[in-house]
Structures are given as structure tokens and as C-alpha cells.
Amino acid sequence: MGIHKATALLDDLIEKAGGCAIVDGGFATQLEKHGASINDPLWSALCLIKDPDLVKRVHLEYLEAGADILVTSSYQATIPGFIPRGFSIEEAESLLEKSVKLAVEAREKFWNAVKRNSRHSYNRALVAASIGSYGAYLADGSEYSGNYGPHVSLDKLKDFHRRRLQVLVDAGPDLLAFETIPNKLEAQACVELLEEENIQIPSWICFSSVDGENAPSGESFKDCLDVINKSDKVSAVGINCAPPHFIQTLIQKFKELTGKAIIVYPNSGEIWDGISKEWLPSKCFDDEKFELFAPIWRDAGAKLIGGCCRTTPSTIQAVSKALKERSGLDTF
Numbered sequence: 001m002g003i004h005k006a007t008a009l010l011d012d013l014i015e016k017a018g019g020c021a022i023v024d025g026g027f028a029t030q031l032e033k034h035g036a037s038i039n040d041p042l043w044s045a046l047c048l049i050k051d052p053d054l055v056k057r058v059h060l061e062y063l064e065a066g067a068d069i070l071v072t073s074s075y076q077a078t079i080p081g082f083i084p085r086g087f088s089i090e091e092a093e094s095l096l097e098k099s100v101k102l103a104v105e106a107r108e109k110f111w112n113a114v115k116r117n118s119r120h121s122y123n124r125a126l127v128a129a130s131i132g133s134y135g136a137y138l139a140d141g142s143e144y145s146g147n148y149g150p151h152v153s154l155d156k157l158k159d160f161h162r163r164r165l166q167v168l169v170d171a172g173p174d175l176l177a178f179e180t181i182p183n184k185l186e187a188q189a190c191v192e193l194l195e196e197e198n199i200q201i202p203s204w205i206c207f208s209s210v211d212g213e214n215a216p217s218g219e220s221f222k223d224c225l226d227v228i229n230k231s232d233k234v235s236a237v238g239i240n241c242a243p244p245h246f247i248q249t250l251i252q253k254f255k256e257l258t259g260k261a262i263i264v265y266p267n268s269g270e271i272w273d274g275i276s277k278e279w280l281p282s283k284c285f286d287d288e289k290f291e292l293f294a295p296i297w298r299d300a301g302a303k304l305i306g307g308c309c310r311t312t313p314s315t316i317q318a319v320s321k322a323l324k325e326r327s328g329l330d331t332f
């Protein structure tokens with residue numbers, strides 16, 4: 001399948017979803033709700049090793065909540081992250097592959113169960129393989145600063161991302177999800193890699209933001225999106241894991257800067273402390289606020305809406321209810 005045909009898969013999903021598809025919510029957050037302990041440099045990727053059944057269960061919970069797209073458990077799963085934990089390169093690669101397989105298995109299980117009911121309002125979900133930023137791998141919170149230091153070049157970032165990207169694509173996801181990209185250099189690395197590796201499935205590239213105006217590095221979104229707009233491999237651009245009260249303004253800004261579909265999946269508004277590895281309280285949206293704002297974000301131009309850290313299946317259920325009601329689709 002060529003990139004244009006593969007892109008049609010995402011366009012079809014958005015259309016079937018009534019003009020705005022629903023992305024799942026905080027993956028690591030829901031693992032923790034089930035008691036998983038992920039205070040570790042591997043963060044949620046620890047569960048890929050220790051509790052793959054829980055990974056699948058969380059995917060199923062997001063499907064039940066109404067997610068049209070599942071994001072895999074590979075955000076902080078990397079080959080250089082697994083090797084110091086005693087895994088061989090082959091074992092590390094098979095963990096990456098497993099992250100896609102678990103999401104695909106959950107999608108198939110759920111879809112086979114619901115499609116028998118002619119009155120259901122679900123779509124057959126797509127699986128997006130998560131590619132967390134270099135800062136996620138560093139596990140020092142730098143996905144929220146973009147400060148990688150002077151020694152991190154374009155080539156270094158491409159080298160970091162290349163093999164994981166190849167392995168994830170070979171595992172057969174429908175999409176690629178570049179998440180919490182904090183600076184222009186890494187956006188460029190992602191775009192160049194998609195081209196060099198001749199990737200034939202669509203991608204989204206999402207930035208974090210800490211000031212509601214720019215990428216975390218302080219670079220303007222105009223500069224960042226200029227790099228991405230040139231690529232036909234990237235179907236959607238947007239924001240993930242930034243506070244929800246930034247989102248409306250950022251959608252408006254992105255609409256002026258790109259013709260690509262806009263995707264937003266904010267966190268709850270709590271702030272990640274990369275040193276103490278905990279979420280600090282701040283101005284937050286609860287599920288009701290997500291329900292209220294999802295149609296506002298959709299009407300502002302977002303084509304894909306979900307939640308990130310500290311949101312849960314109940315958040316996605318609220319988003320799903322709001323978007324399906326407003327688009328005239330049945331609620332479940």
C-alpha cells in the first residue's frame with residue numbers, strides 16, 4: 001500500500017467518526033491506576049517487560065471508552081534503554097514488536113466482539129505506534145524543555161530514532177505517532193527519517209508546549225511546522241501532553257501554519273517534575289471539562305482529539321460522548 005492509500009485509511013476513520021476521531025488517553029496513567037509501578041528510567045515500557053497482559057487490558061479499556069485510535073506502549077521503549085537492563089538487541093527489538101502486537105490483538109479482540117452487535121457505535125480502531133522523543137528516553141524531563149545540549153546533532157537524533165522506527169513499522173501498525181517532540185531539530189530528524197526509510201504508513205508529529213505559544217525549546221511553531229509541511233509522509237500535526245487550557249489557542253495558531261490535519265491530546269494540566277518523577281498539582285481539567293471542551297476544539301478545527309498523561313478511560317468516554325452527540329452519531 002502506498003502512502004496515499006494508507007493516508008486514506010486515516011481520512012476514512014475521521015469521516016466515519018463524524019469529522020473528528022478520538023485518540024485514547026494517558027497510557028502510563030492507566031497502568032498506574034491498576035497498580036503498576038513505573039518510577040523507572042523505562043517508565044511505562046517497564047510494563048512491556050513485566051506485565052504485557054496489563055498493557056493489553058489498558059488498550060481494551062480505552063477501546064471500550066470509545067477510542068478510535070490506540071497509541072502503543074512504546075513511548076519510552078528503546079533499544080538503548082533496554083540493553084542496560086540485560087536484554088540483547090534481538091530481545092529489545094522483540095519487545096518493541098510486542099508493543100504493536102498487543103495493541104493489534106486488543107483491537108481485533110474488541111472489534112470481533114462488538115461488530116456482531118448491529119447497534120454499536122464503535123469504529124474499528126487504528127493502531128498508532130508511539131515514538132517518544134529523545135527526551136523521553138533520557139528520562140530527565142527534557143521532552144518538556146527541548147534542551148538536549150550542544151552535542152545532540154540532527155544525525156544523532158536520526159541514529160537514535162532509526163532502528164526503533166524500522167522495527168515498529170515492520171510490526172504492522174496503521175500509523176506512527178511521534179509524541180512530545182520538544183524542538184525543531186527533532187521534528188526535522190523525524191521528517192528526514194520518514195523519507196530516508198521510505199515509510200509507507202501515515203504519521204502524526206505532536207509537540208509538547210510549556211508556554212502555550214511555542215515549542216518547549218522556545219522555537220516558534222511556525223519554524224517547527226515549516227519543516228513538517230514539506231513532507232507528505234506526515235498526515236497530522238499537533239500537541240500532546242501540554243495543559244488543556246492552551247489547546248484552543250494552539251489549534252487556531254496551527255490552522256494558520258499548516259494545511260495538515262490537526263491533532264490534540266492534552267494532559268490534565270498537572271506538571272511533570274522530571275527529577276522527582278511525579279506530577280505536581282496545577283490548573284487542571286477534569287472529565288467534565290474535557291467533555292465541555294472537546295466540541296470546542298473540534299469546532300476550532302481539530303480532526304483528532306484525545307487525552308495524554310493523567311487522563312483516563314473515563315476522560316475518553318466523556319470526550320467520546322460529547323463528540324458523538326454533537327455529530328449526530330449514537331452514543332453507546
Ligand SMILES: C[S+](C)CC[C@H](N)C(=O)O
Nearest residue numbers: 043136139140141272274
Ligand atoms: C511524558 S513524561 C511524564 C514521561 C516520563 C519521562 N520521560 C521521565 O522518564 O521522566
Ligand SMILES: N[C@@H](CCS)C(=O)O
Nearest residue numbers: 026027028071075241
Ligand atoms: N502515549 C504516552 C505519552 C506520554 S506523554 C502515554 O500515554 O503514556
Ligand SMILES: [Zn+2]
Nearest residue numbers: 241267308309
Ligand atoms: Zn503525556
